Amino acid sequence: MPPGAAPALDVVAVGHAIVDVLAPAEDALLERLGLVKGTMALVGDGEAAAIYRAMGPGTEVSGGSAANTAVGVAALGGAAAFIGKVRDDQLGEVFAHDIRAAGVRFDTPPATAGPGTGRCLIPVTADAERTMVTCLGAAAGLSAGDVDAGLVAAAAVTYLEGYMWDPPGGIAALRAAMAAARAAGRAVALSLSDPFCVERHRAEFVELVDGGQVDLLFANEAEVVGLLEAASFDAAVAGVARLPVLAALTRGEAGSVVVRGGEVVAVPAEPVAEVVDTTGAGDLYAAGFLFGFARGREPAACARLGGAAAAEVVTHLGARPQRPLRTA
Amino acid sequence: MPPGAAPALDVVAVGHAIVDVLAPAEDALLERLGLVKGTMALVGDGEAAAIYRAMGPGTEVSGGSAANTAVGVAALGGAAAFIGKVRDDQLGEVFAHDIRAAGVRFDTPPATAGPGTGRCLIPVTADAERTMVTCLGAAAGLSAGDVDAGLVAAAAVTYLEGYMWDPPGGIAALRAAMAAARAAGRAVALSLSDPFCVERHRAEFVELVDGGQVDLLFANEAEVVGLLEAASFDAAVAGVARLPVLAALTRGEAGSVVVRGGEVVAVPAEPVAEVVDTTGAGDLYAAGFLFGFARGREPAACARLGGAAAAEVVTHLGARPQRPLRTA
Numbered sequence: 001m002p003p004g005a006a007p008a009l010d011v012v013a014v015g016h017a018i019v020d021v022l023a024p025a026e027d028a029l030l031e032r033l034g035l036v037k038g039t040m041a042l043v044g045d046g047e048a049a050a051i052y053r054a055m056g057p058g059t060e061v062s063g064g065s066a067a068n069t070a071v072g073v074a075a076l077g078g079a080a081a082f083i084g085k086v087r088d089d090q091l092g093e094v095f096a097h098d099i100r101a102a103g104v105r106f107d108t109p110p111a112t113a114g115p116g117t118g119r120c121l122i123p124v125t126a127d128a129e130r131t132m133v134t135c136l137g138a139a140a141g142l143s144a145g146d147v148d149a150g151l152v153a154a155a156a157v158t159y160l161e162g163y164m165w166d167p168p169g170g171i172a173a174l175r176a177a178m179a180a181a182r183a184a185g186r187a188v189a190l191s192l193s194d195p196f197c198v199e200r201h202r203a204e205f206v207e208l209v210d211g212g213q214v215d216l217l218f219a220n221e222a223e224v225v226g227l228l229e230a231a232s233f234d235a236a237v238a239g240v241a242r243l244p245v246l247a248a249l250t251r252g253e254a255g256s257v258v259v260r261g262g263e264v265v266a267v268p269a270e271p272v273a274e275v276v277d278t279t280g281a282g283d284l285y286a287a288g289f290l291f292g293f294a295r296g297r298e299p300a301a302c303a304r305l306g307g308a309a310a311a312e313v314v315t316h317l318g319a320r321p322q323r324p325l326r327t328a
Numbered sequence: 329m330p331p332g333a334a335p336a337l338d339v340v341a342v343g344h345a346i347v348d349v350l351a352p353a354e355d356a357l358l359e360r361l362g363l364v365k366g367t368m369a370l371v372g373d374g375e376a377a378a379i380y381r382a383m384g385p386g387t388e389v390s391g392g393s394a395a396n397t398a399v400g401v402a403a404l405g406g407a408a409a410f411i412g413k414v415r416d417d418q419l420g421e422v423f424a425h426d427i428r429a430a431g432v433r434f435d436t437p438p439a440t441a442g443p444g445t446g447r448c449l450i451p452v453t454a455d456a457e458r459t460m461v462t463c464l465g466a467a468a469g470l471s472a473g474d475v476d477a478g479l480v481a482a483a484a485v486t487y488l489e490g491y492m493w494d495p496p497g498g499i500a501a502l503r504a505a506m507a508a509a510r511a512a513g514r515a516v517a518l519s520l521s522d523p524f525c526v527e528r529h530r531a532e533f534v535e536l537v538d539g540g541q542v543d544l545l546f547a548n549e550a551e552v553v554g555l556l557e558a559a560s561f562d563a564a565v566a567g568v569a570r571l572p573v574l575a576a577l578t579r580g581e582a583g584s585v586v587v588r589g590g591e592v593v594a595v596p597a598e599p600v601a602e603v604v605d606t607t608g609a610g611d612l613y614a615a616g617f618l619f620g621f622a623r624g625r626e627p628a629a630c631a632r633l634g635g636a637a638a639a640e641v642v643t644h645l646g647a648r649p650q651r652p653l654r655t656a
Binding site: 021023024052053055056057058059060061062071089090091094097098099101102116117318320322 | 387650
């Protein structure tokens with residue numbers, strides 16, 4: 001596709017292909033397992049098995065941060081694709097079925113050897129907070145060769161989850177995706193994913209944003225404060241204002257703040273009757289924002305779409321919308 | 329254990345070890361796939377794959393009719409065990425984790441070769457009805473050698489799901505379980521499972537009940553009418569009254585009818601604010617009834633416990649209780 005042609009897709013998302021295992025849990029379980037509520041921890045097979053044994057009966061649903069965002073874009077009526085790696089096993093079949101059934105294009109070939117499809121164990125506490133324990137498995141094996149440059153060129157925005165910087169092999173895939181987007185004159189969006197993820201990859205993330213390689217930045221309070229090593233959210237906003245990026249900063253029930261240069265717009269959250277499970281709130285905020293952005297809406301309108309999408313996903317267990325999302 | 333010793337377990341359930349795949353569906357999908365709403369159809373791998381492709385994004389939860397009943401007994405505070413076959417694959421791991429995490433003893437060794445862990449595809453329509461498409465996989469491989477006679481002897485009741493008569497190999501396992509229960513002086517319970525299942529195995533079921541090999545019989549209206557080839561539910565009740573069995577006949581929101589000889593007691597259903605998914609209603613009715621029976625309660629009290637357990641499980645998606653069940 002020549003640079004500048006009208007995009008056939010709204011969003012192509014690049015991320016870890018993961019099946020979530022959700023189970024109600026007591027706060028005491030998190031303490032006993034040494035987990036920090038609301039964050040994501042990476043573990044190996046052995047530790048995952050031990051934590052799984054300590055958890056109650058679960059519900060399996062397809063997840064993955066960027067994959068959830070792609071599904072959200074589709075639920076808004078947008079055209080979305082996902083690039084990520086599963087293994088040719090039962091959970092890989094579940095992941096592929098679910099994302100395609102949600103209307104997202106997913107063509108990345110599954111691995112035929114190596115670790116199984118990635119899983120994320122998610123104890124959900126009574127306060128609706130989710131704590132994630134991820135065993136990446138096959139998801140860590142995404143390679144540059146898996147990135148379909150034509151697909152990336154066809155999308156208005158290429159969206160990368162920060163978690164993808166975790167496995168050493170993933171970075172080549174991200175570079176390939178960013179290069180393909182740039183070559184086609186498309187936008188690149190980055191989600192910082194998690195405060196510990198920012199801690200692990202702060203230098204790379206700063207370089208990407210400082211260097212103008214990212215057009216759109218998604219972060220929550222803890223993540224943006226960590227990225228800029230700021231003393232407060234306000235200080236972080238001031239810091240972001242000096243960066244060459246459009247930033248959408250989420251603050252949970254306090255809504256979001258959109259920052260572009262000196263322009264700072266606060267957008268309130270949608271009221272929610274009962275928050276059941278916050279899993280996917282950030283992913284769906286990104287979906288709404290990206291859909292608006294791809295369709296040429298103003299940043300504040302994009303933030304409102306993000307807030308509305310997030311408000312739907314927190315009303316039920318699981319990180320993907322259960323009904324079509326409204327676009328106005 | 330010598331006959332007559334106090335049972336260490338309330339219930340040991342023998343059935344298919346199955347992982348359910350639930351997805352919201354339109355009535356039109358059932359028609360297109362030729363499925364009869366509210367019933368269970370057995371399919372092979374190829375047909376299951378085609379139906380799965382036609383279904384929307386799913387939620388995986390452990391299921392299996394008798395396994396759900398065992399979990400229900402545990403949720404009532406009873407001591408329960410399950411005998412059934414999974415494969416040593418990802419869904420088998422999910423099944424084993426979930427039933428153990430629910431407090432049910434599950435020691436049947438997984439198959440190390442052959443078909444994968446059984447799955448049941450369940451389109452759930454807007455009227456909360458579930459339609460089941462089962463691919464038995466490894467569950468069909470339960471053998472007499474898998475039946476731990478000591479475990480059966482330790483349980484007040486051995487509960488058999490009618491579905492177990494479907495795979496030809498399963499009958500030897502059932503005979504072994506019934507023989508072990510009888511030898512220990514324990515009760516045997518049979519669920520007729522599904523009207524089509526009754527159609528397939530009517531002669532065997534009649535022989536079991538007529539011959540006094542079953543102490544407790546669970547059936548819904550269509551199943552008991554089918555078993556007795558009766559013209560109406562009332563005619564079926566009259567027929568059951570002549571059989572040497574205590575029968576608990578469920579009628580959905582009309583409650584249940586307990587029949588023992590000439591004694592017929594109708595017990596109303598528990599009121600439910602919103603029925604979300606009827607999956608598991610019959611399984612949980614059996615759980616409540618069996619728990620009461622194992623603890624020496626009167627049949628009408630058993631039926632009330634069954635109704636209360638069923639009322640909980642229809643308020644959410646999935647066939648297993650999401651909270652401890654009340655026992656009075």
